[in-house]
Each structure stands twice: as structure tokens, then as C-alpha cells.
Amino acid sequence: MHELGSIVNLAASMRLLRRRHALRTALIGLASSPRLAIYLACSAAAVAANYFLGKDMMWDTLDYHLYAGFTALHDRFGHDYFAAGPQSYFNPYVYIPFYLLVRAGLPSLMATSILAVVQSAILWLTYEIAMAAASPETPARRFAIGACAVALAFANPILIAQLGSSYADITTAELVLAGWLVLVRAVGSPSTAGILCAGLLLGAVSALKLTNSVHALSAFVLLLFIPTTWRARGRFASIFALALAGGFLLVAVPWAVGLQRHFGNPLFPLLNGVFRSPQYATGSGLDYRFIPDSLADALWRPFAIATPLGMVDNEYPSPDLRYAVLLVLGALALHRSIWQRMRASASSGSALGHASGTRTLAALGCGFLADWLLWLTVSGNGRYFIAMACVAAVLVVVLAFRLFAGQPKLRSYLLCAVFCVQAFQLAMGAAYRIISLGTAAHGSRSPYRNRSRQFPASTSYLATRRMPFLRPSFPRGRDSSTSGGLTSWGPTERTGGESGG
Numbered sequence: 001m002h003e004l005g006s007i008v009n010l011a012a013s014m015r016l017l018r019r020r021h022a023l024r025t026a027l028i029g030l031a032s033s034p035r036l037a038i039y040l041a042c043s044a045a046a047v048a049a050n051y052f053l054g055k056d057m058m059w060d061t062l063d064y065h066l067y068a069g070f071t072a073l074h075d076r077f078g079h080d081y082f083a084a085g086p087q088s089y090f091n092p093y094v095y096i097p098f099y100l101l102v103r104a105g106l107p108s109l110m111a112t113s114i115l116a117v118v119q120s121a122i123l124w125l126t127y128e129i130a131m132a133a134a135s136p137e138t139p140a141r142r143f144a145i146g147a148c149a150v151a152l153a154f155a156n157p158i159l160i161a162q163l164g165s166s167y168a169d170i171t172t173a174e175l176v177l178a179g180w181l182v183l184v185r186a187v188g189s190p191s192t193a194g195i196l197c198a199g200l201l202l203g204a205v206s207a208l209k210l211t212n213s214v215h216a217l218s219a220f221v222l223l224l225f226i227p228t229t230w231r232a233r234g235r236f237a238s239i240f241a242l243a244l245a246g247g248f249l250l251v252a253v254p255w256a257v258g259l260q261r262h263f264g265n266p267l268f269p270l271l272n273g274v275f276r277s278p279q280y281a282t283g284s285g286l287d288y289r290f291i292p293d294s295l296a297d298a299l300w301r302p303f304a305i306a307t308p309l310g311m312v313d314n315e316y317p318s319p320d321l322r323y324a325v326l327l328v329l330g331a332l333a334l335h336r337s338i339w340q341r342m343r344a345s346a347s348s349g350s351a352l353g354h355a356s357g358t359r360t361l362a363a364l365g366c367g368f369l370a371d372w373l374l375w376l377t378v379s380g381n382g383r384y385f386i387a388m389a390c391v392a393a394v395l396v397v398v399l400a401f402r403l404f405a406g407q408p409k410l411r412s413y414l415l416c417a418v419f420c421v422q423a424f425q426l427a428m429g430a431a432y433r434i435i436s437l438g439t440a441a442h443g444s445r446s447p448y449r450n451r452s453r454q455f456p457a458s459t460s461y462l463a464t465r466r467m468p469f470l471r472p473s474f475p476r477g478r479d480s481s482t483s484g485g486l487t488s489w490g491p492t493e494r495t496g497g498e499s500g501g
Contacts, residue, residue, distance in 0.1 A: 034143050038150060039124050045154060046120035047113050050164025053433050055108055058165065060087075065166040068092035069099020072255075077262045086269045086280070091255050094168040094208045112164035119163055119170040125177040126153040126390040132184045133364055133398045136357035145397050148415060152393035155422045157318040157430035158382045159389065165433075168209055173387035175205035176215045180367070180391065183222040186236075187363045190226050195236050199243025206244075207251035210270060211384040216244055218371035225363035290314075290380030298376055302327045305382070308429025313382035316431035320382075321422045322392045329399040330365065336403070361402070365395055 064084035070076075072092040082088055097118075101111040130149035134142045154160070162170050179201035182194045202216035223237050256266035265275035273282045290313050292298035301313075302323035310317045371388050382389070397415070404411035 034146075035127070038127050038147065042123035042127075042150060042154070043117050043120040046116040046123070046163045049160050050112050050116040051109065053161070053164070056112065056165035056167075056433060058167070058433060061166045064088060065095050065168075066099055066102060069095035069097075069102075072096050073099070075258070077258050089259060089263075089268050090270075091208055091210075091252065093251065093255070094171060095166070098166040115166070116164035119174070122159070122170055122174045122177060122386070122390060123150050123153060125174060125181055126150050126394060129177065129181050129184060129364070129391065130394045130397065132181065132188070133361050133394055134357070134401070135188065135360065137401070141401065145401055149394045149397045151419065152322060152397060152422070153390040155419070155426060156320060156322075156386070156389050156393075157426055157432065158314055158320075159386055160426070160430075161318075161432040162383075162386075167383070169383045169386050172205050172209045172212055173390070175201050175208075176212055176387035177390060179205070180215070180219060180222070180387070183219055184360060184364060187222060187225045187227070187360050190228055190232075190236070192236070192239060195223070195240050196243045199240040200247035200250075203244040203247025203249075204251045205247075207248045210267075211379060211381075212387075214374045214378060214384070215371055215387055218367055218374055221367040221370045222363050225359055225366070227359065286378065287381065290382075291378075292376055292380065301376065301380075306425075308425060310431070313380055313385070317429055318382055318431070319422075319425040319429045320389070321418060321425065322389070322396050325418055326392050326396050326399075329396060329403065332403055333399055361395075361398055364391060368392060368395060 064087040067084040067088065068090065069092060071080075071088070072095065076083070080088065098115070101114065104111075106114075127146045127150050130146040131142055134145040137145065159170065179198040182198040182201070185191075186194045186198070198219070202212070202219055206213040206216045220237060220240065223233055223240060226233055226236060228236075252266075259268040260266040263269075263277045263279055265272055265277040265280075267275070268277055269280040270285055272280045273284060276282055289311065292301055297304075304312050306319055306321045306324045308317045308319040312318075368388055368391050371391075375385055375388070379385075396418070400411055400415055404414065
């Protein structure tokens with residue numbers, strides 16, 4: 001028995017040693033992998049951009065982001081009425097991290113650096129999508145494609161302006177890209193579990209921010225490229241649709257219950273033309289500022305975005321060359337494909353890569369095109385297109401490598417020209433964080449630093465601009481205050497019979 005116990009202990013020790021060796025090998029492989037280097041470089045670039053841009057003092061941050069995080073953790077339905085305007089009732093869960101960082105009392109640079117590191121994950125996902133789209137290439141070329149795609153995705157003035165900020169556009173775009181990444185991989189290797197996971201991700205992110213529903217709907221196009229029968233594609237589409245609905249309901253219902261109970265509209269104030277709550281207008285609710293006025297305007301939009309002008313796809317000048325370049329490269333790729341099919345050449349399948357790689361690239365390109373059309377129809381706002389801007393960067397780089405595979409010098413010159421022009425635009429033509437209140441250096445005092453202590457019951461009426469952060473509390477004996485067109489009534493509600501405070 002003693003010898004048997006010794007043998008068992010020896011076997012257990014050997015298993016433990018093998019596990020430690022495997023873990024050590026895995027850690028060494030991770031530390032020496034190009035992927036880790038890319039990830040670290042992305043996070044460092046995001047933190048650096050946040051530092052040099054200074055404190056985020058944009059309109060939405062001051063208007064409702066902090067209040068949204070507060071209401072997500074504290075029931076304010078019975079206390080506040082439009083305290084931060086209509087945005088008071090948008091799904092607030094995505095703003096909880098920002099609220100908690102402010103409440104923790106961290107220095108502003110530390111808090112925003114944490115946000116920047118989290119937001120840099122969008123570049124990690126861009127790298128992974130580029131790896132999936134460049135699958136037939138050699139490891140060295142795949143790494144070059146991934147690195148160039150990440151660099152081009154980062155060279156987005158709208159993305160740079162939001163790094164380290166309280167905006168949820170990058171955070172939710174990460175979930176969008178994660179869902180698209182799973183579907184892109186499913187094109188090469190179909191997986192029911194993967195499609196289910198992608199549906200849950202895209203459904204959940206659509207509930208967090210309804211503008212992401214455009215990306216969820218356009219993702220159906222990717223399912224058409226799964227290499228299987230049409231019956232199997234229909235089954236995958238059904239699974240994806242059910243997962244999409246399930247993910248949406250899982251995130252939306254907890255907040256929608258309160259909206260339904262108080263306003264009679266589970267998506268209040270959105271879709272009020274359908275639910276007709278008497279407490280808000282019944283218009284469409286669309287923001288037409290960036291939606292093209294005509295077909296000609298829509299066709300010109302890729303080139304219009306490349307110009308350093310405001311009110312094209314963003315309030316401030318945000319020139320982005322990638323869409324115009326993608327349009328040109330896409331047209332060249334389509335022309336070459338048609339020409340080769342007409343010639344019926346024996347080498348026609350190798351010009352743009354192997355069959356599996358071409359299928360993945362075609363799926364990504366068609367999905368992007370569908371998304372672009374939907375986006376221009378309902379929004380046209382570049383802040384809601386950050387995820388697809390990263391996909392556009394991948395498409396530009398992969399197409400450049402495929403189209404000019406036999407002309408490496410021309411390809412290098414082309415990519416260098418794109419990067420140089422975009423870098424010039426970023427330096428000279430783009431506007432980043434517009435400072436709203438005095439200095440916004442990271443060492444300056446935050447106007448919302450103590451905002452999280454107590455939110456009084458309040459009603460805000462908009463005359464020129466809502467800034468509820470200006471009145472985190474009211475002095476005793478004072479029931480109202482105004483500032484810059486804002487009129488707020490505190491815990492002592494003002495009625496028609498009371499005199500002004």
C-alpha cells in the first residue's frame with residue numbers, strides 16, 4: 001500500500017510539473033508573440049492621445065453622461081423629470097463605469113487613462129479582424145496587414161477625440177466588432193455556438209445604444225457567405241435572429257420596465273410615434289443633420305468626409321480619407337474580378353488570394369456596404385460609425401495587399417501616401433476636444449468631481465443648453481437657480497403660487 005501511494009504521488013507530481021511547463025511555455029510564447037506587442041502599442045497610443053488632448057469637457061459629458069451612470073444605480077423615476085433632457089431616459093448602463101470612476105475620487109488623468117486602456121481594445125479587435133481577413137497570407141505578411149490596419153484605424157479623428165472620454169461610442173463599438181469578428185471567423189469555419197454568441201453580443205450592444213442596431217442588422221449579410229447549403233444558412237440566420245432578440249431583451253428589459261410604468265413607452269422618448277406617450281412629441285426622432293439630402297450627396301459622401309469641414313459626419317472637422325480610398329480600391333477589385341471571369345483564366349482565382357480568403361474578404365466588404373447604406377439612411381453621424389470605420393481600415397489594407405501582390409513597391413507607395421495624407425489631415429485639419437469651461441488640463445479641477453455625492457430631485461428646462469452638473473446641490477432656503485439658460489428647481493418644488501427664489 002505504501003508503494004502504491006508513492007506511485008500515485010509521483011504521478012501527481014509529474015502531472016503538476018507538466019502543467020507548469022505548459023503554462024511557462026504558453027507565457028513565453030505570449031510574451032514573444034507579435035499580438036502582445038500590437039496590443040501594448042495600442043494601449044500606449046490610446047493613453048498618450050488621452051494625455052495630450054487634455055480633459056474631456058464635451059457637451060454630452062457635461063450634459064448627461066454622469067447623470068446617466070447615477071440613474072443606472074439609483075432609481076430616479078419618482079424624483080427627476082427630464083433632469084438631463086431627453087437623454088435622461090436612454091438606457092444608462094453603459095455609463096456606469098464612468099460614474100464609478102468619478103465617484104471613487106480618482107485623479108482625472110488616472111480615471112481617463114483607465115478608460116483609454118479599455119477603449120484601446122477596439123484596436124485589438126481591428127487587428128484580429130485583419131488577421132481573419134488575411135488568413136491565406138504568410139505570417140509575416142499577415143502581421144504587416146494587421147499592423148497597417150491598426151494604424152489606419154487609429155488615424156480616425158473621431159476615434160482619437162473620444163479616447164479616454166466618457167462617450168460610450170467606442171465602448172459599444174468594441175462589442176460590435178467582437179460580434180463581427182465571430183461572424184467573420186464563422187465564414188471560414190461555421191460554428192453554431194459562435195453565431196449564437198455573435199447574436200447575443202450584437203443584441204446586447206443594440207440595447208445599450210440603439211444606434212448600434214444598424215450594425216446588428218447588416219451583420220446578417222455575413223451569414224450569406226458561410227460555405228454551406230442555403231438551408232443551413234437559413235438555420236444559422238434563425239439562430240442569429242433569436243440570439244439577437246434575446247441579447248437585446250436581456251439588457252433592455254430592466255430599464256424598459258421603469259419607462260413603461262412611468263411613461264407608457266418602454267423605449268421612451270424614442271419611437272414615441274408608435275407608443276404615443278403623452279409626455280413627449282410623437283415625431284420620428286431622427287437627427288437629419290448628417291443624413292444626405294439627395295442621391296448625389298450620398299454618392300459624394302466618401303469624398304466629402306475626406307475634407308476638413310464640419311457638419312459632414314460630425315459637428316467638428318473630422319477629415320477621414322479611408323472611405324474615398326476604399327471606394328477606389330473596391331472598384332478596382334470588382335473590375336479585376338469581372339475581367340478575370342470574362343477571360344476564364346486558369347489563374348483567375350489567385351489574383352485576389354485563395355478561395356477561402358476571398359470569401360472572407362467579400363463577406364466583410366458586402367457587410368460593410370450594407371452597413372454604410374443603412375447608416376447613411378438613418379444617421380450619417382460618424383460617432384455611430386466608429387466600428388465600421390475600423391472595418392474600413394481593414395478592407396483598405398487587405399485590398400491594397402491583394403490588388404498589388406505582384407507590385408510590392410507600388411503597394412508600399414500607395415499605403416505610405418494614404419498614411420501621410422491622413423496624418424497631415426489629423427495634424428492640420430481635424431478638431432478634437434472642444435473645451436467648454438475654462439481650462440481643461442488634467443490637473444484642473446473637474447466641474448463634476450463631487451457631482452456623484454447627491455443628486456437633488458430636479459426638473460431642468462432647456463432654454464439654451466442643459467448643464468445639470470452646475471448644480472449638484474442647492475443652498476438651504478433656496479429653491480431655484482438659473483445659469484446660462486438653465487432653470488432648475490430643487491427639493492422644494494416651485495409651484496404657481498410661490499414667488500421666485
